[in-house]
Amino acid sequence: MPEKLLFGKYELGKLLGCGAFAKVYHAREINSGKSVAIKVINKSNICNKDGIPDKKIEREVSIMRQLQHPYIVKLHEVLATKTKIYFIMEYVKGGELFNLIANKSRFSEDLSRKCFQQLISAVNYCHLRGVYHRDLKPENILIDENGDIKVSDFGLSATTDQIQSFDGLLHTVCGTPAYVAPEILTIKGYDGAKTDIWSCGIILYIMIAGYFPFYDQNLMLMYKKIYKGEFRCPKWMSPDVKRILSRLLDVNPGTRITIDEIIRDPWFRKGLKFIKFSGEEENKDSLISNSFNAFDLISFSSGLDISGLLKSNNPMDDLERMVVEESPERLIERIEELGKKENFRLRKKKDWGIEMKVQNGKVTMRLDVYRLTEHLVIMEVQKNDGDGDLYKDVWRNKLKPIILGQQIPKIEDSDS
Template sequence: MMDKGALFGKYEVGRLLGCGAFAKVYYARNIKNGQGVAIKVINKKKIVGTNLMSNIKREISILGRLRHPNIVRLYEVLACKTKIYFVMEFAKGGELFAKVAKGRFSEELSRKYFQQLISAVGYCHSRGVYHRDLKPENLLVDENGNLKVTDFGLSAVNDQIRPDDGLLHTLCGTPAYVAPEILTKKGYDGAKIDVWSCGIILYVLTAGYLPFNDPNLMAMYKKIYKGEFKCPKWMSSDLKRFLGRLLDTNPKTRITIDEIIRDPWFKKGGLFKEKGPEFEFSFYHDCYCEGMDDKFYFVKPDHDEEDEASSSSSSLNAFDLIAFSSGLDLSGLFNGSLNPIVDGEKFISASPADKIIESITEAANSADVKVCKRKEFIVDLEGPNGNFVARVEINQLTDDLVVVEVKKKGGDSDHYNNIWKKKLKPKLADLVYDSELHPAGEIGAPENSSDQVSVE
């Protein structure tokens, strides 16, 4: 059940769209602009101690860097003490799986969806992202009949590739869609296994059933490993040939994305019809830049010191709130490492910015540290003889909360530890916001938020 009211004062939550073991997805409406969205609600208590924590971190990280018309967009992430809310693009048409379950598609319609799928997958690969769980259940359709790739919880990025062999090694995916090289457990190329899964999807769309299927899992794996499948008689010869290249059991000779977009079967109609010869190059490289919202990203772009000093609060959002929210530590997403000297320290405060600066100034004066105010919410701290230089930057997170970030700007690490950690930081303890002391309805969270969207 769900109480009436607005989630975080921003969304009116409506009907249940789907549910799983750890999350439920609801339809909601943005109160400000009336836009329909899907909100995935994750119960933090149920995922603590499971490998799903890393999946959630990965999905947030990956979706934060992707902007493509055929990838479901993550608008923002909200959080309270017990739950995480993914506010996502709503695909009114539902799962592609539900549509193909009613009967196979024509080659023309299958080609349209496949072109959009390859556009999205190629875009991901160009940014070092490999989905690793492509299947019709993870493909949605919007109100205009356009495909949307979703569910990046099992995705991988270039950082996960082993330097010794240049391959990924984590075993994942859905049995009927996994590539044969995954079964060998010797490592695999993320781009190659995505292409294989795309081949399975194309076969399902045009045949109406799986190419490799058996009630016995091991028997099915043997068919996949050997590449034993037959195309139905209604498929065209060009499609049969194309599927043979997609479902090549040898990853070294399997067709690549660049080769796919030049294949005769693939190029018929659809996306190439109106774009002309230059579209082959731009097919998945930066094919969607208009309307990008930079403030969404939780990783700030590189900038010089002056840009850093004038950065605004718009560069922070609820990703930071999740990082500090009890029960699920996502701080690794924001700091890149856990070295407070190199990457700085952050804490959330419910105190006004001027009160925070006043407290920092008092603490600094008692430690013989000079305070230099550079901008309205940025101060530099300098110790005797320049052996300690740090910057304190205050950014508005919500109407009631701010993020205070402290970074070492000069001097040596010993003096930084001695002055900041031992003399200044302890005197600022009262400024730190403690979510355990504030019920969900008080600061930065909706009233009765633990019950507003129930995850059982």
């Protein structure tokens, strides 16, 4: 049990749960009296013999600080001592969806649909930001006091940066056996978005049926059932539910239903409520806008970056952000024009991203563009590696003027 009073700010309470590398406690913020959940990780459990931390922890925080959605557990801040790291998170009172299903035996179709709609909204939000959960299951979905879901535990999540360039797929085998998609069991690689959709299908089936579609005490026999994709629906399932489940649990990822198709499904849309961000109603066709909102701006706070808690150097020192009145397309176009003029090596990444190498690869920097409003974007530039002074020179004297639409000043000899 850690100290009762944490950083003079949080009073720790009862233990809520234990994992392989962490314990989660209920706590109270002293000033406000607000309940929070605190995930406590021993650094000794996540560092190798040389004291280098597991990158999964950094990735989990990096992912969670980006995700500000009504149906995803919020990460408030990260604190640390010499021996421990503390994730201060939203406290979700109702417990796990798994326990709620077990207590009720099964959900009604209407309640299952409501939870499924919220789950798809959260998953779609993640996918639009290049995040794939990879361990969606009722144990990782919490229920708040209003009966709404909160997706949690992004410890196994992947991002677009981890996708292999040679085939555009993920290759790490992970997840909980009863929920994994059949393509994860092969050596060919898989699409993170499509495997999350499969897991959503398993969750929907469990909510309505009260048991797993594919299960066997023998793990290999269960994998065979998953790979074949043969399951039976109980008699109380409506034809519309059976139809959407057949699309969700399609063993062929190429023909498996997409989120866009799910959102257009008549059964799914029944009683659908659109969530709101910053007073703007959510896009009715995609359930979530691919634009920035107030929550996204808050998530840019460097207070949620824990790299400095895990190692001595802080990459945030080489990070620049600015708001620019320009379209992403035109901004990328200007950067590409600069790259050609200066002989910089450019490599496009994801939707609005570029990796740029300058002066024979002495500096590598990453540029990302995020749409803020219809007319504004956020430009984020960060040095990945190389000469820090050269990075600052290129940023201030060449890249920044181009981003702001300014002419690069000519540098004249002092003798002229």
